[in-house]
Amino acid sequence: MSVRVGIHDLAVATTGYVVELDDLAAAMGVDPAKYRTGLGQDQMSVPAPDEDIVTMAAAAAGPIIDTHGADRIRTLFLATESGVDQSKAAALFVHQLLGLPSTCRVVELKQACYSATAALQAAADMVARRPDDQVLVIASDVARYELETAAEATQGAGAVAMLVAADPAIAEIEPTAGVFTAEVDDFWRPNDSATAVVDGQLSIFAYRDGVLGAWDDYQARGGVPIDQIDRFCHHQPFTKMAAKALRWLASHTGAGLRPPLIEVSTRYNRRLGNSYTASLYFALAAVLDADDDLTGRRIGMFSYGSGSVSEFFTLLVCEGYRAHTRGAATEELLAARRPIDIAGYRALHAAATNLGSGDDVSVPQESSGPFHFTGISGRARQYRADAPRP
């Protein structure tokens, strides 16, 4: 008999600062409606100097470990575009900060905004083979583009942690998936650059090819008809993309797909901005937290990572899932962010993009999250937990 495998718990984290995109519009001399309506973005999360993908990843996963313990976690996958080292997996810092067992394999995955989906699928297959094991999948990213470019308004930051297990409490990952890969220079980040290089308009075309290509492969592999999908979560570099993707799918399939199928999925991302690998899973969190009761219903998930790899797969929402969601905590995190003006945010951006590893630096605590980047010593990054775990 096959094992039901899926998301057993899900928790999120973001940064200590937030920028109002109306302020950025004023600084850029553009109509604020371009960001609010044209891109579908209201705010963006901005990291303090003591925050990065490691501190957000650990903060997202902490509540999951507190709830379930770590004894059964045999693998930790950390998916990110914004890695902090060319060799060492950021997951190792997270493993230490969370006090995970040494009997745990740990690795980082990279493919622009896509790799969390590869991690989730690999985790599901591992658990299907060894149902007593659990896998912790964390997507964590800081989206940084050059200042005073069209892409500046589509930055952001956040992390989503998911515990993958047999007999999940939240959502089962259905086995059928469609994938589409095509080499394209729409977005990348050279090893010597702290900001992404992007051809924005090309990235939108490449995303469109990815949605349709992954959907066609999903159908060819025996996926369910489109009218059996009750909600869609699409990767949201800016939330308007979710609406575009729905329209493309509607005209490609001839189905009457209406905006309510994606509306709730944009709720967190409108306020976070782009969180790259985490963005799709923030869309999922919003639907689980704030949509109608979706017990027994199917969610279509479209993952896109520039460069490019796309995947379409589905989740079946479990009975009783609402008792395991963390919507109130997520709203608190978003509300707790401190507003920062454009000059302050741009100074943080410059400091982060100029941070090298050549000199020892000490970074004072500035954020109120549970984990902190404390600086560089002997070229190695240093972290601290407010409440160290055993």
Ligand code: COA
């Ligand atoms: N009021 C309302 N909407 C407005 C507006 C206004 N005053 N001014 C412009 N808009 C709309 C445009 O019509 C457009 O909407 P549409 O795409 O539905 O036609 C939208 O705002 C964006 O305007 P546009 O001029 O195309 O944007 P841009 O040149 O500033 O670039 C991105 C937008 C997304 C390409 C750019 O921010 C970027 O490169 N981001 C990073 C890459 C990315 O996120 N790619 C996504 C796929 S991974």
